[in-house]
Every structure is written in structure tokens, then in C-alpha cells.
Amino acid sequence: xxxxDQPLRIAGREFTSRLLVGTGKYRDAAETAAxxxxxxxxxxxxxxxxxxxxxxxxxxxxxxxxxxxxxxLLPNTAGCYDARAxxxxxxxxxxxxxxxxxxxLEVLGDETTxxxxxxxxxxxxxxxxxxxFDVMAYTxxxxxxxxxxxxxxxxxxxxxxSLIGSGCGxxxxxxxxxxxxxxxxxxxxxxxxxxxSEAALAMELGCDAVLMNSAIAHARDxxxxxxxMKAAVEAGRGAYLAGRMPRRGQADPSSPMAGRIRG
Amino acid sequence: xxxxVHINGEPHxxxxxxxxxxxxxxxxxxxxxxxxxxxxxxxxxxxxxxxVLAAGDCIEIVHAIGGG
Numbered sequence: 001x002x003x004x005d006q007p008l009r010i011a012g013r014e015f016t017s018r019l020l021v022g023t024g025k026y027r028d029a030a031e032t033a034a035x036x037x038x039x040x041x042x043x044x045x046x047x048x049x050x051x052x053x054x055x056x057x058x059x060x061x062x063x064x065x066x067x068x069x070x071x072x073l074l075p076n077t078a079g080c081y082d083a084r085a086x087x088x089x090x091x092x093x094x095x096x097x098x099x100x101x102x103x104x105l106e107v108l109g110d111e112t113t114x115x116x117x118x119x120x121x122x123x124x125x126x127x128x129x130x131x132x133f134d135v136m137a138y139t140x141x142x143x144x145x146x147x148x149x150x151x152x153x154x155x156x157x158x159x160x161x162s163l164i165g166s167g168c169g170x171x172x173x174x175x176x177x178x179x180x181x182x183x184x185x186x187x188x189x190x191x192x193x194x195x196x197s198e199a200a201l202a203m204e205l206g207c208d209a210v211l212m213n214s215a216i217a218h219a220r221d222x223x224x225x226x227x228x229m230k231a232a233v234e235a236g237r238g239a240y241l242a243g244r245m246p247r248r249g250q251a252d253p254s255s256p257m258a259g260r261i262r263g
Numbered sequence: 264x265x266x267x268v269h270i271n272g273e274p275h276x277x278x279x280x281x282x283x284x285x286x287x288x289x290x291x292x293x294x295x296x297x298x299x300x301x302x303x304x305x306x307x308x309x310x311x312x313x314x315v316l317a318a319g320d321c322i323e324i325v326h327a328i329g330g331g
Contacts, residue, residue, distance in 0.1 A: 022329075022330060022331025023329035023330060023331070024329045024330040024331045025329070026329060032329060045330065045331060046327045046329060046330050047327070047328050047329065047330025047331075048298075048325050048326070048327060048328075049325060049330075050271040050272070050323065050324065050325055051271070051292065051295070051297055051324045051325060053270065053271065053273075053290055053324070054290065054291070061295075061296055061326065061327060062326075062327040062329055063296055065329075073327075075327070076330060076331070078330050078331065088300065088303060091300075091305045092298040092300060092305060092323070093298070093327075094305075095299075095305045095307060095308070096298040096326070096327060165331075211331075212331075214331065217331075
């Protein structure tokens with residue numbers, strides 16, 4: 001059987017896959033392309049950086065590895081430490097993608113933790129939404145901030161599971177559940193997923209999707225891990241929709257007690 | 264006459280009164296998938312031909328790279 005599910009809807013766009021994938025840290029373009037393929041993703045995030053001048057420019061463009069004709073491209077503001085830089089980056093990305101206005105906003109607090117600076121994130125979200133962007137906001141796992149971002153008009157709330165690139169999984173599943181319960185727009189775990197069980201847990205908690213990069217790119221075999229993450233996200237989503245059995249403090253035999261042979 | 268500008272944070276000398284399109288051609292970037300900002304304002308590709316550079320302009324030229 002196949003899972004009977006609604007599509008993931010973000011800002012009027014519909015997706016079948018609930019796994020969004022980053023394109024950093026792979027060995028080369030071929031590995032990036034193979035991992036994207038194996039993950040089944042439809043949404044691919046990328047960074048915007050200064051072009052090297054006078055160096056031949058012969059490496060394949062990321063937009064060739066992940067063509068906009070095949071994937072929904074999600075430019076991110078990784079590396080921005082204030083709202084102004086994040087807004088400028090999004091405007092450049094919109095120009096780069098011929099007016100495409102869906103962005104992943106992340107405004108970071110410091111280089112050691114890469115923890116979101118929620119004050120600057122809120123400022124940037126407000127400015128970007130006023131400028132016509134559809135903003136998916138990377139944020140802390142604070143349910144109050146999540147609601148503030150939703151109130152500003154963000155089209156998705158993306159709390160961290162744990163620090164970017166840490167692979168430490170979901171450190172506060174209770175907060176993630178609080179966010180899922182209180183926010184109406186899609187909630188995605190963005191950052192911290194390390195292995196398949198953690199991606200499944202995100203979905204079992206009721207998240208609408210998961211975004212990851214390092215868990216795939218830094219696996220010993222990124223293409224195999226991309227497949228595993230696809231399966232994990234589907235399994236976790238299926239378990240969430242199916243509804244898990246209640247936890248009990250005592251055993252409950254699976255075989256009937258009646259009719260046992262007795263000496 | 265040459266005039267000083269900054270391109271991606273580095274000082275450069277370019278022809279006085281150059282248009283952005285000429286600068287990009289000189290940098291061998293005419294056919295590249297890039298986006299350009301002059302003094303923190305995006306210049307759409309359709310306006311590169313009529314954007315005249317001035318001394319002291321800060322030009323940013325960016326492209327898409329892998330990232331998460």
C-alpha cells in the first residue's frame with residue numbers, strides 16, 4: 001500500500017516529498033546530484049556568495065547541478081549576522097532566480113553556535129514580507145518566537161533540532177511539539193538531524209517536513225544516507241498519521257490468556 | 264581616465280563612465296548566472312546596459328553555491 005497523505009503546502013506551492021535538502025559540503029557536483037536524486041527531494045537550498053573574479057569560472061554552477069526546471073530552489077541567507085545583510089542576500093537571490101520569491105531566512109548570532117539571532121530574524125522577516133518574499137524562517141525552538149514569526153506572515157517556521165551541522169538530533173522534542181501545536185503554517189525541523197531515526201522522530205512529533213544538509217553530506221556514503229533519510233521521513237510521517245499506540249506502565253500480552261494448556 | 268570602485272570588497276580601477284554591462288564583459292561574466300548590486304541596490308539584468316558606474320561605487324557580484 002502507499003501512504004494516503006496530503007501534499008506539503010508552502011506558500012501556495014505543493015510538494016509530495018517532505019524532505020528538503022541542502023547542497024553544501026559534498027565532495028563534488030556529481031555526488032551532490034546523486035544525493036539529491038536518491039533523497040527524492042523537490043526543494044533544494046543553496047547559498048549566495050561573491051563570484052571569484054578572473055578565475056576561469058569553470059566549475060559547474062549549482063544551478064546546473066540542481067536545475068530550477070527540476071527542483072524548487074530555496075536560496076538561504078546562511079552566513080548573515082544581521083537583518084540588513086539577510087535582506088540584501090534575498091534580493092540578490094531573487095534577481096539570480098528571475099523573480100522567484102521563496103527564501104530560507106536565517107540570521108545567525110555567533111560563529112561558534114550559529115544559533116539564530118531571533119531579534120534580527122524578526123526584523124528581516126518583516127522587511128522581506130513587506131518586499132513580497134515568501135519567508136521560511138529558521139529559528140530557535142522557542143514556541144513564542146515561532147508564533148511571532150507566523151504573525152508577521154512567515155510561510156513556514158523552521159526550528160532547529162540542535163545546532164547547525166552538529167548532528168545532535170532533536171534536543172527538545174517537547175518544544176517542537178509545542179510549536180507544532182501552536183502554529184498553523186508548516187513546521188520544519190531545520191538543523192541538527194544526524195541520522196535516520198532523528199528524521200523519523202521529527203515527523204512523528206508532527207512536523208510537516210525536515211530540512212537537512214550535513215546528515216547526508218557528511219555520512220560515509222552520502223547517496224545511501226540520502227535514501228535512508230527519504231525512507232525515514234516517509235516512515236515517520238506514516239507513523240504520525242497512523243497514530244502511535246498509548247504508552248503503558250505494565251505489560252499487555254499480545255496472545256490471548258484463554259485456552260492456554262496447563263499442567 | 265580611470266576611476267576607483269570596489270568590486271566584491273576589493274579596490275579596482277575601471278574606465279571612467281563605464282556602464283555595468285561593459286564591466287561584466289571585461290570580467291568575462293556576461294554569460295554567467297550572476298546577480299549584481301551597486302551600492303546595496305540590486306541592478307536587474309535588464310538595466311545593466313544603462314547603469315553608469317561612478318567613482319567610489321561598491322559593486323557586489325554573486326552567484327549560487329552549495330549550502331545548507
